[in-house]
Amino acid sequence: MVEVELSRIVIDETSDEQVIVLKEKNGRRSFPIVIGIFEALAINRVISERKMPRPLTHELLVSVLHAFGAKLTRCLVSDLRNNTYYAILTLQRDGKTYEVDARPSDAVTLALHEKAAIFVEDSVMDSVAREEGEAL
Amino acid sequence: MVEVELSRIVIDETSDEQVIVLKEKNGRRSFPIVIGIFEALAINRVISERKMPRPLTHELLVSVLHAFGAKLTRCLVSDLRNNTYYAILTLQRDGKTYEVDARPSDAVTLALHEKAAIFVEDSVMDSVAREEGEAL
Numbered sequence: 001m002v003e004v005e006l007s008r009i010v011i012d013e014t015s016d017e018q019v020i021v022l023k024e025k026n027g028r029r030s031f032p033i034v035i036g037i038f039e040a041l042a043i044n045r046v047i048s049e050r051k052m053p054r055p056l057t058h059e060l061l062v063s064v065l066h067a068f069g070a071k072l073t074r075c076l077v078s079d080l081r082n083n084t085y086y087a088i089l090t091l092q093r094d095g096k097t098y099e100v101d102a103r104p105s106d107a108v109t110l111a112l113h114e115k116a117a118i119f120v121e122d123s124v125m126d127s128v129a130r131e132e133g134e135a136l
Numbered sequence: 137m138v139e140v141e142l143s144r145i146v147i148d149e150t151s152d153e154q155v156i157v158l159k160e161k162n163g164r165r166s167f168p169i170v171i172g173i174f175e176a177l178a179i180n181r182v183i184s185e186r187k188m189p190r191p192l193t194h195e196l197l198v199s200v201l202h203a204f205g206a207k208l209t210r211c212l213v214s215d216l217r218n219n220t221y222y223a224i225l226t227l228q229r230d231g232k233t234y235e236v237d238a239r240p241s242d243a244v245t246l247a248l249h250e251k252a253a254i255f256v257e258d259s260v261m262d263s264v265a266r267e268e269g270e271a272l
Contacts, residue, residue, distance in 0.1 A: 038174050042193075054220065054239050057178075057193045061200065067227065067234040068204055084190065091203065098203040103190050 001076065001119040002027070006108060009047065011040045020108060022077065022120060029129035031120075033077075033085050039105035046112040058109050065114075069093055075107035077120040080128065137212065137255040138163070142244060145183065147176045156244060158213070158256060165265035167256075169213075169221050175241035182248040194245050201250075205229055208250040211243035214257050216264065 007023035007030060018040035023030035035043075042058055055063060065072060070093035079086040087107035091098040102110075111118045120129075143159035143166060154176035159166035171179075178194055191199060201208060206229035215222040223243035227234040238246075247254045256265075 054222075055237060055242075056239075057197070057242050060225075060236065060238050060242050061193070061197045063236045063238075064197065064200060064225075064227070064234075067236050068206065068229065070204065086190075089196075089200075091200070093204065098200075100196065100199045100203050101191060102196050102199075103192075106191075106193050106196050 001121060002029075002125045004030075004077075004118050004120050006043070006047075006112065006118070009040060009043055011037070011044060013037065020105070022108075022118065023132075024125075024129070028132045029125065030132060031125070031128040031130065033104050035103075035105040039103070039109070042109050043105065043112065046109055058106070058113060061110065062113055065091065070098075072110055072114040072116045074116055075102070075111040075118050077104050077107070077118070077124055079121065080124050085124075137257060138165075138261045140166075140213075140254050140256050142179070142183075142248065142254070145176060145179055147173070147180060149173065156241070158244075158254065159268075160261075160265070164268045165261060166268060167261070167264040167266065169240050171239075171241040175239070175245070178245045179241065179248065182245055194242070194249060197246065198249055201227065206234075208246055208252045209233075210253050210255060211238070211247040212255045212257065213240050213243070213260055216260050221260075 003025045004022040008021040010019040017034045019032045021032050073092050074090040076088045078088045085104045087102045087104040089100045089102050139161045140158040144157040146155040153170045155168045157168050209228050210226040212224045214224045221240045223238045223240040225236045225238050
C-alpha cells in the first residue's frame with residue numbers, strides 16, 4: 001500500500017467527467033480518477049472548507065459515524081476492474097474494525113472530511129501511476 | 137406526529153428547484169418540500185429501484201449502518217424555520233437509540249431505501265399542510 005494525497009481536482013461544469021489526481025506522499029507517482037460532477041463538487045466543498053447551512057449527504061454520513069462513536073481511519077483505493085476504481089473505507093469503533101465498499105469519490109470526500117489517510121493498493125499504483133513530468 | 141408517505145416527486149431538470157410532496161397516510165393533508173436536483177434524482181433512483189453498479193452516497197450510508205448492525209427506524213420532518221425544513225433520523229443499534237440531524241431529502245431517500253416510516257411533527261403539518269383539492 002502506498003499513501004497518497006489529493007494533489008489536484010479538475011472541474012469542468014460543461015463536462016460529465018471530472019478528474020481528481022492522487023499523488024504519492026513520499027514519491028513522484030500520481031494517477032487520475034475520473035468522477036462525476038456531483039462527486040467533484042462534494043470534494044471541492046470539503047477542500048474549500050465551505051460551510052453549508054445544513055448537512056449535505058457526506059456530512060450526514062460523518063454525523064452517523066460520530067453518533068455511533070465510530071471513526072474513519074483509512075480509505076484505500078483497492079482495485080481497478082473494467083475501468084472502474086474500487087475503494088474500501090476502514091472504520092473503527094470500540095476496538096473493532098469494519099470495512100465498507102465505496103466509490104473512490106465518496107472515500108476521498110470522507111477521508112478529507114475526517115482527515116483520514118488515503119492509500120492505494122500497490123498493484124493499482126503499479127498499473128496506472130506515472131511519474132510527474134511523464135506523459136499520461 | 138403524523139405518518140406520511142411520499143406521494144409525488146416533480147423533477148424539472150431545467151430548474152434548480154425540485155419538489156417532493158409528503159401526504160398523510162391516514163388522511164388527506166399533504167405539503168410540498170422544495171429540494172435540489174441531485175437530491176431529487178437520488179430519491180427517484182430509489183423509487184424506480186434503479187440498481188447502480190457501484191454504491192452511491194446514500195447506499196454507502198446504508199452499508200455503514202448495516203456494517204454496524206444498525207437500523208434506520210424512523211425519519212421525522214421535525215421543524216420548519218426560515219423556509220427550511222429540518223429532519224431527524226432515528227437509528228437503533230443494540231437496543232440503543234441514536235438521533236441524527238438531516239435534511240428532509242436525505243432523510244426521505246434513506247427512509248425509502250430502508251422502508252422506514254416517515255413522520256411529520258404536528259406543528260409542521262398544521263402550519264403547512266393543505267387538504268387535497270385545496271389551493272396551495
